[in-house]
Amino acid sequence: MTINHTSDETCAFNPGDHSRVKHTKVGVWDLYEDIPRKLDHVPGASSIEKILEMKQDLPYLWRMLADIASIKSCWFLLGTYTFLCFLIDAILPAVSLWFSGQMLIIVQTVVDTRAVDKSLLLRIVAGTMCCSVSQSLLSFWSHKINVPLEQRLNQHFDQHLFRARARLDLPTYEDPVIQHQLAGVTPSNGRSIAVTTVYITTGVMQACLYVIGQFAVMFHVFREQPDALLLALFMLAALLMQQAGGRFGGVITARVWAATTKNEDYLRKQGSKRIVYNSGHRKEMIAGNLVQYLVAQFVAASKRLGEDEGDFAELASSWRNHRSNWHLVSTIMRSFDLLPQVLFILNAARLPASIPVSIASIRLIQQSLHTFAWELHSIYDNIQGLSKQLTDVRKLYDVAEIPNRIQDGDKPFPEDTQKIAAGISLEFINVSFRYPGSDTYALRGVSFKLLAGQLCIIVGSNGSGKSTILKLITRLYDPEEGEILLDGRNIRTLRLYDLRQAISVLFQDYTLFPLSIRDNIGLGDPEHACDKERIERAAELGGASEFIARLPEGLDTYLERPVKDHYGDLPAGTHTLFGRRVDYNGLRGAGEMSSTAQIGLSGGQMQRLAVARSFMRSIVSDEQKVGLLLFDEPSASLDPTAEHDLFVRLRALRGNKTMVFSSHRFGSLTRHADMILYMSNSAILESGNHEQLLARDGEYARLWKLQAQAFL
Numbered sequence: 001m002t003i004n005h006t007s008d009e010t011c012a013f014n015p016g017d018h019s020r021v022k023h024t025k026v027g028v029w030d031l032y033e034d035i036p037r038k039l040d041h042v043p044g045a046s047s048i049e050k051i052l053e054m055k056q057d058l059p060y061l062w063r064m065l066a067d068i069a070s071i072k073s074c075w076f077l078l079g080t081y082t083f084l085c086f087l088i089d090a091i092l093p094a095v096s097l098w099f100s101g102q103m104l105i106i107v108q109t110v111v112d113t114r115a116v117d118k119s120l121l122l123r124i125v126a127g128t129m130c131c132s133v134s135q136s137l138l139s140f141w142s143h144k145i146n147v148p149l150e151q152r153l154n155q156h157f158d159q160h161l162f163r164a165r166a167r168l169d170l171p172t173y174e175d176p177v178i179q180h181q182l183a184g185v186t187p188s189n190g191r192s193i194a195v196t197t198v199y200i201t202t203g204v205m206q207a208c209l210y211v212i213g214q215f216a217v218m219f220h221v222f223r224e225q226p227d228a229l230l231l232a233l234f235m236l237a238a239l240l241m242q243q244a245g246g247r248f249g250g251v252i253t254a255r256v257w258a259a260t261t262k263n264e265d266y267l268r269k270q271g272s273k274r275i276v277y278n279s280g281h282r283k284e285m286i287a288g289n290l291v292q293y294l295v296a297q298f299v300a301a302s303k304r305l306g307e308d309e310g311d312f313a314e315l316a317s318s319w320r321n322h323r324s325n326w327h328l329v330s331t332i333m334r335s336f337d338l339l340p341q342v343l344f345i346l347n348a349a350r351l352p353a354s355i356p357v358s359i360a361s362i363r364l365i366q367q368s369l370h371t372f373a374w375e376l377h378s379i380y381d382n383i384q385g386l387s388k389q390l391t392d393v394r395k396l397y398d399v400a401e402i403p404n405r406i407q408d409g410d411k412p413f414p415e416d417t418q419k420i421a422a423g424i425s426l427e428f429i430n431v432s433f434r435y436p437g438s439d440t441y442a443l444r445g446v447s448f449k450l451l452a453g454q455l456c457i458i459v460g461s462n463g464s465g466k467s468t469i470l471k472l473i474t475r476l477y478d479p480e481e482g483e484i485l486l487d488g489r490n491i492r493t494l495r496l497y498d499l500r501q502a503i504s505v506l507f508q509d510y511t512l513f514p515l516s517i518r519d520n521i522g523l524g525d526p527e528h529a530c531d532k533e534r535i536e537r538a539a540e541l542g543g544a545s546e547f548i549a550r551l552p553e554g555l556d557t558y559l560e561r562p563v564k565d566h567y568g569d570l571p572a573g574t575h576t577l578f579g580r581r582v583d584y585n586g587l588r589g590a591g592e593m594s595s596t597a598q599i600g601l602s603g604g605q606m607q608r609l610a611v612a613r614s615f616m617r618s619i620v621s622d623e624q625k626v627g628l629l630l631f632d633e634p635s636a637s638l639d640p641t642a643e644h645d646l647f648v649r650l651r652a653l654r655g656n657k658t659m660v661f662s663s664h665r666f667g668s669l670t671r672h673a674d675m676i677l678y679m680s681n682s683a684i685l686e687s688g689n690h691e692q693l694l695a696r697d698g699e700y701a702r703l704w705k706l707q708a709q710a711f712l
Contacts (some may be wrong), residue, residue, distance in 0.1 A: 018375045020660060021033070025195075026259070026312070026315050026316060027307070027308040027309065027310055027315040028261045028263040028265075028305065028308050028309060028310070028315075028652055029259050029260070029261045029312050029315060029316075030259065030260055030261065030262070031258075031259045031316075032258050032259070032260075052146040053387070053390075053391070054386070054387050054390055057390035057391060057393065057394045058390065060390065060393045060394040060396075061197070061201075061390055061393055063199060063397060064194060064393050064396075064397075064407040065410050067156070067157075068153065068156075068194065068198070071152060071153070071156055073152055074149060074152050074153065077145050077148060077149040077152070078149060078198070080145055081142060081145045081146065081149055081202075082143060082202055084138050084142040084145070085142065085202055085206050086137050086206065086209065087134075087138055088135055088139055088142060092131050092134060092135050092138075093210060093368050094210075095127070095131055095335075096128060096131040096132070096135075099124050099128045099131065100128070102120075102124050103124055104127075106120065106121055106124070113657065115200055121375070125506045131139070136480055144452075148440075150191065150195050153189075153192060153194045153195045153198070154191070154192045154194075154195060156194070157192045157193065157194045157396070158192065160396070160400065161185065161186065162398070163339070163400070164182075164399045164400040164402075165182060165399075167400075167404070167625060168215060168402060168404060169404045169406040169476070170404060170406075170476045170477065171405045171406065171436050171476075171477055172402065172403075172404050172405045172406075174418075174436065175436070178402060181395065181398075181399060181402070184392070184395055185392065185396045192571060193389070193392045193393060194397050196389060196392075197389050197392075197393055200386050200389050201386065203636075204383060204386060214482070231415055232263045259312050259316075261312075263305070263308075265301040265304045265305050266301070266305060266309060268297065269297075269298055269301040269302065269305070269309075269483050270329070272294050272297060272298050272301075273298075275290070275294060276294060276309075280319065302419075314606060326635070342414055381435070405478075406475055406476075406477070406478055406496070407492070408495060408496045409491075409492060409494040409495050409496065409499075410493070410495065411489070411493050411494055412484070412494075412495055412498055413487075413489070413495060413498040413499055413502060414487065414498075414502060414627070417624070417625070418624070420502060420624055420625065420626070420627035421451035421624040421627065421655065421656060421657075422452055422453055422656045423453035423454070423627050423628070423656050423657050423658035424449075424452055424486050424502065424627040424628045424658050425449075425450065425451055425452045425485075425486070425488065425658070426449070426450040426456075426473065426484075426485070426486060426628065426658060426660070427448070427449040427450070427484070427485040427488075428444070428446050428447050428448050428449075428469070428482065428483075428484055429447055429482050429483045429484075429485070430445055430447050430481065430483075431443055431445075431446045431447070431472065431479045431481065431482035431483070431484060432444050432445055432446070432478065432479060432480050432481040432482060433472060433479045433481075434437060434480060435477070435478055436477075441682050442465050442468040442682055443465045443468050443469065443472070443479070443682050443683075444463070444681075444682045444683050445482075445683060446469070446482070446682075446683065446684055447482075447684070448675070448677055448684060448687060450658065450660070450674075450675060451658075451674075452487070452627075452658055453656045453657070453658055454658060454659075454661070454674035454675060455651075455654075455659050455661075455669075455672060455673050455674050455675075456657075456658075456660045456661070456673060456674065456675045456677065457661045457662075457663065457669060457673040457675075457676045457677070458660065458661065458662040458663070458676075458677045458679060459662075459663055459664065459665075459670070459676060459677070459678055459679070459700065459703075460664060460678060460679035460680055461664055462664060462682065462683065464664035464677055464679040464680050464682065465679050465682045465683070466663075467507070467508050467509075467632050467633075467662060468631070468663075469660075469662070470507065470632050470660065470662060471484075471507075472484060473503065473505075473628075473630060473660075474499075474500060474503055474505055475492075475496060475499060476629070478492065486499070486502075486628070501625055501626075502626060502627050502628060503626065503627075503628045503629075503630060504524075504617045504618035504626045504628070504629050504630065505584040505614070505629075505630040505631075506610055506611060506613075506614040506630070506631050506632060506634050507632045507634075508632040508633040508662070510553050510607075510610040512559055512606055512609060512610065514558075514559075514560050515558070516555065516556050516557060517548060517551070517554075517555050517556070517557050517558075517559065517609065518532075518535055518555040518556055520559075520609055521535050521538050521539055521542075521544075521555075521609065521612045521613050521616055522534075522535050522616065523613065523616075524538065524612070524613035524614060524616030524617045525616045525617045528616075534616060535555065535616065536555075536617040538612045538613070538615045538619070539555070539609075539612045541612065541615045541619055541649055541653070542608050542609065542610075542611040542612025542614075542615050543608045543611070543612075543642055543645060543646065544605070544608040544609050544611075544612045547601075547605050547608075551599065552599075552673060557599060559599045559601065560599075604638050604642060607634070607635075607638060608638070611634055611646065614629075614631070614634075618654075618657070619653045619654075626657065626661070627656070627657055627658060628657065628658045628659075629650075629654060629657050629659040629660070630659075630660050631650075631659070631660070631661050631662070632662045633662060633663055633664070634646065634661070635647070635663070635665075647669045651669075661673075665707070670690050670704075672689060672691060673691050675687060675689060676688060676690060676693055677688060678693065678699060678700040680691065680699065684702050685699060686698050686699060687699070
């Protein structure tokens, strides 16, 4: 792994002040650290900053504890868990150490008087055994309580994260910074931030109580032994220095940092991994004969990368160790391990009769101090972890307050719910728009007006801006310039829920949810998502009922199960130790488990499901709450017969609703359109009905004739 530092003044990480950016090459990665101006050279500044940040984050900890306290089902579990931890980690170890000290006194007495108090010895042995058994039993019950406690805390805060994610609008959610923020609070090991916070907080308290109890008992026991306190002091220092090795140096000192890689070999290798590991690329990989090429490129890239290759976290860990000098200190401190032997020899020479006591004392001191030093370091680690955990707790609550970029309006829509059945008028006034992060206009100076109840067809080539118009109408994005009016009112002033409740939309890049087909269709109208009759009617109108009936479980079929099945470690087709062939078919049959991870549907079948979901809201519902229908390439994957049937149903069932279609194909529907918008290069070039545009003999007429020739 190559590690080098540069003072690159031309890096673009902080264009405002490059002198505050430190650039380090860590393998294939470029690490950029933002170095704050203030307190740059003050010793311990980073620790002071961390303490101040912990103080600022404490209110979020109290807020989380209040949230946990509001979960009544956790009261008993949390109280019992805290009490058991107090007994296991604070009381019992101190009592056990006290019994060990008493045993040492008995040994001293035996050496001095050649007599032993058998009853006292039995009590000490019994007490030690009781401590050991009690600790095991209490640890068992503590673990039993952990499971339901974690489940209830995880469920509660999983709901918090679910609501926080669900409320975000599209441009906010697509922002990489927001994605990073959300990923930072999403559990990666199944344990929520709340559970980890509870464990770390109780861990700090338990370790502190343990250290206090152990210190008191050790001081009482060791002061009665010659040189024991001095020996304990040196041994404790050595242990702490050894454990500290590598922890205080070589960390990323900046709180603000970023890492990126532009190494072509590494990027190509990771991309090749995704091609091979992702089942979505399997068809193209096999049909395109890419296997040999990908393997050759993968091997060649690995050779060129050498030791520089690796995940950033792994390389950064090695880099930290590379920068650390504390391992030298800890190595020197290991020489203190000889100190107990030196003191033992000196005491043996001075008092030969004390040899048995000295051996027992040294062993007790070593055992006790190892545990004591470990707990001391545990306090430090837990406090460091608590500092990070408090930051995570703040992030957990901050994600629920991320401001959406699409601001909600305050005016209800429509004003008269009875009139919505007659359709909604739509008008664009000089609208221009660019997608976030793009310098190219998706729409430029678009203006048109559509009366209530009219049918509008938007035609044009791919990328001309057709889909963008539909996204702006539903306020997935807001235009940079111009206005969009519904029934003469600026859509920015309307309540978002009301606006979207009055619109039914089918996007070209639709997705099918990882739920059953029943839920996929039913969610078109959440208020009636469990209405079986409406769902079946929507499936029939969408042309999906026939192939749904042929699926294994009909409407209850999952196209892709959100929870995958699990199997044993032995691969199918191999043989066990006794020669029996491993076969999971019997297990699958008993559990009615599918042999495929997902049900394969054609593009046309999936589009019919999407159409059925749209119909669930707009056509099937008896309630007149939708006045504007938006369809973005609804027949792109349908065969000519299915396309014709779909258009006939739409014309017959839409009633007086306003309807907007986008398409790059000039089908029979354009003959019935009240208005046709022909788009090219993000602008409307022609508008009018079919006869008017043919008479104008412009681009629309040329393309319509071109497509018509295919059928002559």
